[in-house]
Amino acid sequence: MKECVLVTGGAGYIGSHTAVELIEAGFDVVIADNLSNSDMGAVEGVRKITGADVPFVQVDTCDRAAFEKVFEKYSFNSVIHFAASKAVGESVAQPLMYYRNNLTSFINVVELMKQYGRPNVVFSSSATVYGEADTLPVTERTPRKPATSPYGNTKQMCEDILRDSVAAYPGLRGIALRYFNPVGAHPSALIGELPRGVPNNLVPFITQTAAGIRECLSVFGDDYNTPDGSCVRDYIDVVDLAKAHVVAIARMTQGKSKADYEIFNIGTGKGVSVLELVRTFEEVNHLKLNYKIVERRAGDVESIWADTTLANDELGWHAERTLDQTLRAAWEWEKHVRGIK
Ligand code: UD1
Secondary structure (H helix, E strand, O other), X not given: OOOEEEEEOOOXXXXXXXXXXXXXXXXXXXXXXXXXXXXXXXXXXXXXXXXXXXXXXXXOOOOHHHHHHHHHHOOOXXXXXXXXXXXHHHHHHOHHHHHHHHHHHHHHHHHHHHHHOOOEEEEEEEXXXXXXXXXXXXXXXXXXXXXXXXXXXXXXXXXXHHHHHHHHOOOOEEEEEXXXXXXXXXXXXXXXXXXXXXXXXXXXXXXXXXXXXXXXXXXXXXXXXOOOOOOEEOEEEHHHHHHHHXXXXXXXXXXXXXXXXXXXXXXXXXXXXXXXXXXXXXXXXXXXXXXXXXXXXXXXXXXXXXXXXXXXXXXXXXXXXXXXXXXXXXXXXXXHHHOOO
16 A cells, blocks of 8 residues: 655745655645645646645644644644744734744644554654854854844744654654755746745746736845855755655654754755855846845845755755756746747
8 A cells, every 4th residue: 555645835945846756756745825825726737747646635734623623534644834924024013923833733633643553654844943054054053043033933843842752752753954045946837936925035026027917036145154145045946845744754654764853955066155045047048137336135044955964864855957958947937837839
């Protein structure tokens, strides 16, 4: 019998790509999502790419009674928990909404897994837990810094909830994946990132500017202490990131974990500046992007990129797609969404 994985937030950007990679690796998948920041288009995309009739349940993981029905109905051994809010600025404006949503949903996941004897959980964490790191690249041992936003705080708190829960409840195992900057889209252009309203993140802002939806990209600062003055990040292709979830699940289902709670950085190991990324986007897609340099954005860290040795050695996972491929796929997706030829 196939191993089954529940993917909460599976209609979202990273969740939908992960559902595809899980199915292609031979897992059964159940998607649960409240569609608060996503739509059925992504689920249809997953079904179309894989040819699998993936079950979808519209449910809010904060609603314990409704969510429990998913545990009653489906016999998965593993859960990947993506369902969460992720906008830094919004979390500063509405902290209680963020704490309620991100913490309640994860507590429900872990409690129900314990209650129903489902052993394996992957938690979507973020490089945001490192803050402005003292040394680069960051390893999993690099100390976490106090969170600079309620959003970042929920990532740290959920990591701790997972750590403490696996220590207390026998039979529960967890992996936290700390994502660097997920970008790009599936090569089929059937799924990708679809932010509502004005994008906060760099690549969707770039693709929307190229599509003529935004007039001009603002590059936030060129006076940082970096080679070209713009911030440096580790941009990880969303398909590579999705595959990291597959190996994390396989590690637990095959009993290969070295500890009941493990943490892995998921990035490329390479830092790329904002201006470098803009230039690469222009080159690989043969277009000119309208952009201007503006003031720094409050709360941005100057530079961060991952040391991925642990994921490479322990998970046998490597980022494979090049930045060129990733930025081509991001543009293909935007064109698909906007009906641009
Ligand atoms: C942000 C969050 C991070 C979160 C991640 C989720 C902040 C401070 N951090 O990461 O906690 O986990 O999103 O995806 O918000 N940039 C521009 N112009 C733009 C947009 C971005 O110049 O219009 C620059 C930013 O200054 C930054 C880089 O592009 O240097 C990447 O920005 P973004 O995509 O927002 O990601 P992070 O800020 O790294």
